[in-house]
Amino acid sequence: MSTVEDQVEVAPAVPDDAPRPIERAGLLARLTVSIIPPLMLGALVVAGWYAVSYLLLDPKRRFLLKPPHEVVQNGFLNWSALSEMLSALWSSTKVAMIGLVIAIAIGFVLAIIMSQARTIERAVFPFMVTLQAIPILAIVPLISFWWGTGQRSRVIVCVIIALFPIIVNTLFGLQSAERGMHDLFTLHHASRATRLRKLMFPAALPAIFAGLRISAGLSVIGAIVGDFFFGRGDVGIGQVLKKYSSQLMGEELFAAVLLSSALGVTVFLTFGWIQTLAIGKWHETSGGRP
Amino acid sequence: MLYGNAVAAISSGTHRLGSQTYVPSTPYVLMTAVDAAFEATSAAGAALAFDRTQMVFPDGTEAVREVSFSVHRGEFVTIVGPSGCGKSTLLKIASGLLDATAGSVRVDRDRLGYVFQDATLLPWRTVLGNVELIAELHGIEKSERRRLALEAIDTVGLSGFVNHYPRSLSGGMRMRASLARTLTLKPPVFLFDEPFGAVDEITREHLNEETQRLFQQEGFAGLFITHSISEAVYMSTRVLVMSARPGRIVAEFEVPFSYPRNPELRFDPEFARLSGEISHALRGSHS
Ligand SMILES: Nc1ncnc2c1ncn2[C@@H]1O[C@H](COP(=O)(O)OP(=O)(O)OP(=O)(O)O)[C@@H](O)[C@H]1O
Ligand SMILES: [Mg+2]
Numbered sequence: 001m002s003t004v005e006d007q008v009e010v011a012p013a014v015p016d017d018a019p020r021p022i023e024r025a026g027l028l029a030r031l032t033v034s035i036i037p038p039l040m041l042g043a044l045v046v047a048g049w050y051a052v053s054y055l056l057l058d059p060k061r062r063f064l065l066k067p068p069h070e071v072v073q074n075g076f077l078n079w080s081a082l083s084e085m086l087s088a089l090w091s092s093t094k095v096a097m098i099g100l101v102i103a104i105a106i107g108f109v110l111a112i113i114m115s116q117a118r119t120i121e122r123a124v125f126p127f128m129v130t131l132q133a134i135p136i137l138a139i140v141p142l143i144s145f146w147w148g149t150g151q152r153s154r155v156i157v158c159v160i161i162a163l164f165p166i167i168v169n170t171l172f173g174l175q176s177a178e179r180g181m182h183d184l185f186t187l188h189h190a191s192r193a194t195r196l197r198k199l200m201f202p203a204a205l206p207a208i209f210a211g212l213r214i215s216a217g218l219s220v221i222g223a224i225v226g227d228f229f230f231g232r233g234d235v236g237i238g239q240v241l242k243k244y245s246s247q248l249m250g251e252e253l254f255a256a257v258l259l260s261s262a263l264g265v266t267v268f269l270t271f272g273w274i275q276t277l278a279i280g281k282w283h284e285t286s287g288g289r290p
Numbered sequence: 291m292l293y294g295n296a297v298a299a300i301s302s303g304t305h306r307l308g309s310q311t312y313v314p315s316t317p318y319v320l321m322t323a324v325d326a327a328f329e330a331t332s333a334a335g336a337a338l339a340f341d342r343t344q345m346v347f348p349d350g351t352e353a354v355r356e357v358s359f360s361v362h363r364g365e366f367v368t369i370v371g372p373s374g375c376g377k378s379t380l381l382k383i384a385s386g387l388l389d390a391t392a393g394s395v396r397v398d399r400d401r402l403g404y405v406f407q408d409a410t411l412l413p414w415r416t417v418l419g420n421v422e423l424i425a426e427l428h429g430i431e432k433s434e435r436r437r438l439a440l441e442a443i444d445t446v447g448l449s450g451f452v453n454h455y456p457r458s459l460s461g462g463m464r465m466r467a468s469l470a471r472t473l474t475l476k477p478p479v480f481l482f483d484e485p486f487g488a489v490d491e492i493t494r495e496h497l498n499e500e501t502q503r504l505f506q507q508e509g510f511a512g513l514f515i516t517h518s519i520s521e522a523v524y525m526s527t528r529v530l531v532m533s534a535r536p537g538r539i540v541a542e543f544e545v546p547f548s549y550p551r552n553p554e555l556r557f558d559p560e561f562a563r564l565s566g567e568i569s570h571a572l573r574g575s576h577s
Pocket of ligand 2: 377378379483
């Protein structure tokens, strides 16, 4: 082999400051590193689960924790149960997402108003914190008392539970633009609207996404909790959980719990992905990890 | 300027300089309110003129007192002074970010260039987007502001990095982008608040040369702040020394060297002598 070719390869003309492309081998190694540990832990959990089912519980009490393969067989591979769970899950997903969208709309408006006037922020904030401190279970009866037990009440539970992180994170984000950047906008006589649109809002995006991911997860919980307590209207995953637990359908109950958690994880990852798409190019620690 | 002013200042007993056996050998003067009258006449036609400007903050801190001087187009004036003496405050007053509590400032604020100590680039915009910002805020139409931005980016030598986000630039490159942003509207008055304080020595020298080249090219009125005496002498037509808070102008030095200045000038004996005098005046100002 000629040494000239080697030299050409080892001297790429990349400026010092230019970002380097991620090497393939490095990417693979990183994936391996990030996938293997959770897989191993997952295997351990399943093994522990078997151990509990077969070694700890005597056969008469095994219904309390059915072994994994029975959960898969009777929960996931049994079409009538699975279709019931999936349609319930879809109904709850819709409720959660509608609630989330409404919470985002209200949260943005409130945060923007508060960011424009300190007095309003000072007036509103204590009440928000107080409201936030009320456990959602204490509000549920009140909501059914005022709005009944239909879909609307479920959405309201989601809005209430998801609202606070959106307001707090958006407000914090809107206030996070550096003083120097504000000075720059002041120097060039930027209007309030311009300042909001071109400085405060983009600066707030990382915080907004952090809030969104929290709120999306909470909204899913809200949808399930609401559904669990409001027995009427569309059947959501909450009602399905309730039914399985009251009828001692262990395998199905377990499958439903796993599906609910999968929904939460999916929502979390989806918002992480949207975040990466939206701000990954310029923001250091966006996407991927919480 | 008249040496008599210095005598007047010394006899007014406010300056330690007066008690030292110190014979100035370049045109050198101690400024007091006495000079205000003189400044008032020289201020005519100046691009930027402070007239007995005073700043007392709401908490009672008197940052600057009775500051009068002016900067014409084609002049590059540098202020040196101890930390906290009110240098940034002066620039903020000039730009309208702060309102002086007494006295006045005359400057065309619509076309004012202000380079901050930090690059203050918007992290969500590329170099191009950042450099376009000011033209955008002034409502300049898209194709025109793109043209202005690309031209300014070219001037500071960042053409290869137009689509880079600030996070992938080095400190010196960010400062260049910041300079380019200020350049877009070709402001006739340029304020620099310790713009190169955070970059390493070599980058700083490069940026000094570039700024000097811009100064020659554009012929703006420059008001520059630095902690580095060598930078002050190298860049300026005039160096003003400020006293500790409340900041006043206590000495003024003309820098006799012609432009373009060679980086080697820093090792010239005349340069060293002038730097020494400024250093001396600066130490005297810590009263
Ligand atoms: N908003 C404010 N309220 C009260 N005091 C202030 C305010 N801004 C600045 N000061 C004070 O005014 C004085 C001058 O501040 P300034 O920032 O102008 O100093 P400086 O000469 O630029 O200092 P440095 O060289 O460290 O940048 C300082 O003592 C500072 O503490
Ligand atoms: Mg300062």
